[in-house]
Amino acid sequence: MRGDDRQHQPRLRRALSLATIVAAVVATVVATVAATALTAAAPARADDGEGEGETTLHLVTLRGPGTAGHRGEAPDTEVARRMLALQAAVLDSVDADAPVYQWTTALNGFAVELTEDQHAVLVADDRVALVEENAIRALAGTVGAPSEPQAPVRPRSSRAAGGAGTVIGFVDTGIDPTSPAFSAVSALGPAPRRYAGSCTDAPDDDSWDDTDCSEKVVGAQFYVAGFGGDQLRSASALSPRDTDGHGTAVASIAGGAADVAVRAGQHRPGRFSGIAPQARIAVYKACWSAPDPADD
Template identity: 60%
Template sequence: MGDSAPVTAEGSSPMLRQTSAHRHGAAIAVVVCLATATASTAGLAPMAHGERESPSSLYLVTLEGAGTAGGGAVDETASATHMLQTQDQLLEIVDAEDPIYRWTTALNGFAVELAAAQAARLAGDPRVALVEKNQIRPLAAVDGAASRTATASVPGTRERGGGVVIGFVDTGIDPDSRAFSAVTPLGPVPSRFGGACGHAPDDPDWDTGDCDTKVVAAQHYVAGFGEDRLRVNAVLSPADTDGHGTAVASVAAGTDDVAVEVGDHRLGRFSGVAPRARVAAYKACWSAPDPDDDGCATADLVAAIDRATADRVDVLNLSVGGPARIDTVELALLGAAEAGIVVTAATGNQGDDDYAAHPSPWVVTVGASTGAQRVGAVEAQGGPTLRGAMAATGPAGPAPLVL
């Protein structure tokens, strides 16, 4: 799916919300809205059957105003109930199907199958801030495998991250990785954190017991990407079959002083930047039969961000590309930031693009790649010279080569 312009009311654009510090009247407004809530549809009559078109597409619909994370409401449950009532009214206007996702925490919105006429109708409603099609975003990764080994050489590194929960919206997690072994007891999970290890009935190898005091939560979201688009070996669980999510989480929060070995090669000792931090994984990025179709559906990304915000992570990382504009994902990240979460995101690795992804001021946008990747060559006598990454630290051979 290519990047497409958002559908908005004519002459309008996505509005940036004020932070919660400037919304002291929001709680009163919510109470008043709840007291006067009716089936009002802002004067718009329901769509006639003939106005509906096919085929339909998955759209992300964001309503005006903040989610419960940034709205400053006294009663978050009552506020969320009002949001759902308004969502129901809008869905009824266009006679839409049931949404695949509803969001009330990081933002107020939903993802639903709509025909073009239905989407345009919603975009014209004054209660709607943004309507845009679901899109597939690429993971941010460098070509080739940069070295993932590091040595903790800074004094005090072993104690970094204590009491912090880092959320990763990515390809999932391998909880059995040695990078997450609890060598030093971490103590109880912070009481403010509300995440959990999700069930995955379609993956017999996944067990909610895979979570522990290091990997404290794991969920997966695939409805936006589509189960019918998955690679044959994909697993419907938080388990990471790609490796990207596990690598990112290990760099940030991997256990201190772990030996790294590949076969008979010892590659040194490994430590994450904050080895005492906890890991919460939200799998929203998937592999397709054609690697060019791999990626993360924006509907799944927003669902993951909404859940991470509700779980009260301290830091949220998104190593996923994006456009140079404010879209639904950026609005969800705004809601996370309004909840007091430090949000970090990759600037993108699409070398042919002339922009940086995630330009929002509420996101710490990171754009750097370093590594000690070793490059070598295999020279065949009377044949070609093959160059690529290697594990050896010095020359080897001559020796027979078996292909």
């Protein structure tokens, strides 16, 4: 938030609307999708020229639920093993290259480079529920500089409680764990028993290690293979750290700590509280910046 607060009221209303969606929907959807077991493999490369061998990245979803929806007696590990075996059979049926990612928790599927002919075969396969071509999806909303995350959305009254015992998952541009919205925490309540996420180390990024997680930020992972590590803006961090500001802003609105002093440049608009200040946060960085902002 910059300049006259009145000038930005529409923007604040949009941000609060986004926060409501995040708190109500992301906690349900992302907590399963983002917690899905992702197995990275070396991404296949598309042919340089045009023709039958040219490939594009696709997301392939097989029929039936992931392990989170399994209701039989078999343990999740055995169910996941069967899913991976089925995925291998489907990939072999079209002689596809190694998948870029595979998942088994929320859904049963994989991301893989496909030719047009391979795509057509999989669409007709009874074992396949959906085949989606990869596409750029622009981030919604407005952001500030990474050093000034959008915590300064000011509710009518400061919330001190809400969200205890829950973990909100965010698929976004990562997080700045040093923000006061996440570092000033208290009374979070007992840790959720069923949460199984973890905080990654990032050996290629000196600005992040697993100690950047905390009682508040309980999980952090990053996934770049689908976007392409060689397609990133030079300032991008190969870690869960947010170099854009969007992920930090959304996480602070939904689950930022209570009664945090707001600072936006030279402005001091008051105190801030997230919608669910006692919630814990899990970050899954899958949104990246490119040299051309149109490709973000």
